[in-house]
Amino acid sequence: MDASAANSTRDKLIETAKELFLTKGVDRVGVREIATKAGINLSLMNYYFRSKEMLFEAIFEMLINEKALVLKQILDSDKPLEEKIRSYVYTYIDILIEDPLLVSFVLSAIHRNNEKIVNLKAIYNLYNTDSFVAQLKREADLGRIKPIEPEQFYVSMISLILFPFSIKPLIADRNRLDERAAKLFLVERKKTIYEMLIASIRF
Amino acid sequence: MDASAANSTRDKLIETAKELFLTKGVDRVGVREIATKAGINLSLMNYYFRSKEMLFEAIFEMLINEKALVLKQILDSDKPLEEKIRSYVYTYIDILIEDPLLVSFVLSAIHRNNEKIVNLKAIYNLYNTDSFVAQLKREADLGRIKPIEPEQFYVSMISLILFPFSIKPLIADRNRLDERAAKLFLVERKKTIYEMLIASIRF
DNA sequence: GTCTATAACGGGATAGAC
DNA sequence: GTCTATCCCGTTATAGAC
Structure with missing residues (x-):
């Protein structure tokens, strides 16, 4: 077969596996299931x-790199601090609303790989705080924000953004929300998170 | 054999499986591995x-119930709001410092079971906000704290507490922390989280 | 009632021959 | 690109020991 057909087979494989990995979890998907659903021979995988x-x-590299670039650009931009925080929070949540299973996928990858996780280059685009931390330090030195621990602040920010997506079924059950209402709850977090972060640095 | 011996075998089994489930993840532990490490016959499992x-x-019920009770008691107590928040944050983090893998364990269980997660009764002791939400509403109505969404506030609180533990290897790598320093970073979050939460509700 | 030994089934993951 | 052999896994069954 020619190259384009080969690529389309490969793409079909990736597309099918991505879907299954996200919904069922990598360890609970069999290679036969992927092959069957992709309509290809098992050995082709x-x-x-x-x-x-x-x-x-x-798939991990592909999925992360697809999303992480825009986030890294925001964090590394020269926007004023509060605007940067707002843009980061809102953009991140928009991305996750579209793909709510991404968080669980990445967390399970971290847990599974532990020290090896560093080898996945995509991670470097996801968690990269150098310029943001520098900006926080600068603002604090100038007395424009409260003196805080920059790394702690960044971890807090991504905790507020990411964690609720990983317990979405629990939140939905506890507040008796259907899918639509659960999504709304997560969207409303944009404002909640932004205000909490700002309140913690403003005098 | 008598009851105590039977229990000790059962306990050995649970103890071994707990250890393996936490470190490797349920789906990456084989039953034969558990049996071997517990020094018992596979059929006994x-x-x-x-x-x-x-x-x-x-194991899930056991692990959660062991820890969740004290947290639920704090949340349902009649402590003043700020003291309750402080006590909840500090106690929760103390628990997780001792058992840092608990978060990943529970998150993967949620992801795996999805809707079935509600069937695990232990979860009800972990996420139970009725009295806390009522207290937040009361304080807001009295004008003693800013008007906030109580459920959002609770989700923010547990996000700040729990999420960093699930990305501990990443935090450690990114900030070049060894095990001891990573632990210290997490302990220091007690104060960080408490202050952030309080700043977001105080006028 | 507690425990061991052993084998077998269906399925999964992978390597190598073709 | 495909087929096959091999090995590991969870589960079930059987037969028997203390």
Whole structure:
């Protein structure tokens, strides 16, 4: 077969695996299931990727890099602090609303790989605080915001953004929300989070 | 054999499985590995619990109930608001410092079970906001704190507490912290979180 | 009632021959 | 690109020991 057909087979494989990995969790998806749903021969998976693990890594890099770039650009931009925080929070939540399972996917990858996680280059685009931390220090030195621990502040920010998505079923159940209402709850967090972060740095 | 011996075998099984589930993740532990490490016959696992899944459920209930009670008591107590928040944050983090893998364990359980998660009764002791939400409403009505969304506030509070533990390896790597320093970073969050929460409700 | 030994089934992951 | 062999896994069953 020619190259374009080969690519379309490969793409079909990735697309199918991505869907299954996100919904069921990597460890609960079988390679046969992926192959069947993608309509290809099982061995083709071993032909394109060498193992299920490498298929996962390819998908992980792809998924993260797709989303992380715009976030990194916001964090590294020269926007004024409060505007930057607002833009980061709102953009991040918009991304996650579209793909609510991303958080669980990444967290399970971190837990599974532990120290090896650093080897996944995509992570560097996701958690990269150098310029943001510098900006926070500068603002604090100038007395424009309260003196805070910059790294703690960043961790707090992403905690407020990301964690609720990983317990979405729990929140929905506890507040008796259907899918639509649960989504609304998460969207409303944009304002909640922004205000909480700002209140903690303003005099 | 007598009851105590039976219990000790059962306990050994639970203890071993708990350790492995926490470190490697439920889906990456084999029943044969558990049996071997516990020094018992594989058939015994099926004798005491009927399946790996039921062994998991037993351990899940045990682990959560062990820790959740004291947290629920704080949340349902009649402490003044700021003192309650302080006590909740500090106690929760103390618990997690001792068992940093608990967060990943629970999150993966939520993700795996999705809607079925509600069936795990232990969850009700972990996320139960009725009296806390009522207290927040009361304080807001009395004009003693800013008007806020109580459910959002609770979700923010647990996000700030829990999420950093689930990305501990990432935080450690990014800030070049060894185990001791990473632990210190998490301990220091007690004060950070408390201050952020209070700043967001005080006038 | 508690425990061991052993085997077998269906399915999954992967390597290598073709 | 495909087929096959091999090995690991969770589960079930059987037969028997203390």
